[in-house]
Amino acid sequence: MFKKPSIYFIMGTANVKDEEPLTVLEDALQAGITHFQLREKGKGALVGSELVAFAQACKRLCKIYGVPFIVNDDVELALSVQADGIHLGQGDWKEGVKEVITSKGMVLGRSVHTMHEAKDAIRSGADYLGVGSVFPTLTKPDAEHEVGASTSLIRELHERFPNIPVIGIGGIEPSNVHVVWEAGATGVAVISCICKTSERREVISKLSPPLKIERRAR
Numbered sequence: 001m002f003k004k005p006s007i008y009f010i011m012g013t014a015n016v017k018d019e020e021p022l023t024v025l026e027d028a029l030q031a032g033i034t035h036f037q038l039r040e041k042g043k044g045a046l047v048g049s050e051l052v053a054f055a056q057a058c059k060r061l062c063k064i065y066g067v068p069f070i071v072n073d074d075v076e077l078a079l080s081v082q083a084d085g086i087h088l089g090q091g092d093w094k095e096g097v098k099e100v101i102t103s104k105g106m107v108l109g110r111s112v113h114t115m116h117e118a119k120d121a122i123r124s125g126a127d128y129l130g131v132g133s134v135f136p137t138l139t140k141p142d143a144e145h146e147v148g149a150s151t152s153l154i155r156e157l158h159e160r161f162p163n164i165p166v167i168g169i170g171g172i173e174p175s176n177v178h179v180v181w182e183a184g185a186t187g188v189a190v191i192s193c194i195c196k197t198s199e200r201r202e203v204i205s206k207l208s209p210p211l212k213i214e215r216r217a218r
Contacts, residue, residue, distance in 0.1 A: 133170025
């Protein structure tokens with residue numbers, strides 16, 4: 001699922017103010033994102049049947065463009081819509097989750113902030129790691145952040161566990177993304193810089209790694 005440099009888009013309805021969320025998602029798919037994660041949280045977040053219907057619509061769009069559809073934290077939702085994967089934060093892990101999602105052919109992503117958490121996630125069967133927050137972010141103002149710490153962790157994980165995809169997340173935008181690629185990340189995860197622009201193709205192009213890094217990552 002992560003065999004090439006990845007532009008991993010994360011979105012929920014609360015992240016979109018002036019457009020229809022599905023329009024934003026399709027724009028991003030057309031512009032070249034490689035993965036999509038539904039993260040439906042915050043004030044006014046969809047619940048119940050409305051959430052299921054929205055998740056199914058997101059999945060249908062992703063399938064049209066051949067992009068994996070991943071659900072954040074909500075294992076029940078991921079199973080009900082037959083998502084391609086589930087991404088869990090540190091506080092959302094439960095014993096037995098890996099066995100359940102593996103039986104459904106889904107991948108497991110874990111958020112980590114330290115090498116200790118990363119090793120634990122790998123032991124628990126994580127298929128990829130989300131490392132951050134790389135930079136300060138307004139999307140998750142309570143995210144753990146120390147300038148340079150996440151890029152150092154990405155670099156160390158790349159060296160010690162080269163077969164585990166590592167996705168940098170948090171405050172990433174075209175002006176600073178080179179730092180994440182240079183640390184050895186497999187991909188970058190973004191929310192705001194895609195949701196808040198009308199020039200999504202240009203932004204996603206600028207998020208892609210320099211050619212020499214892309215060749216090295218393949």
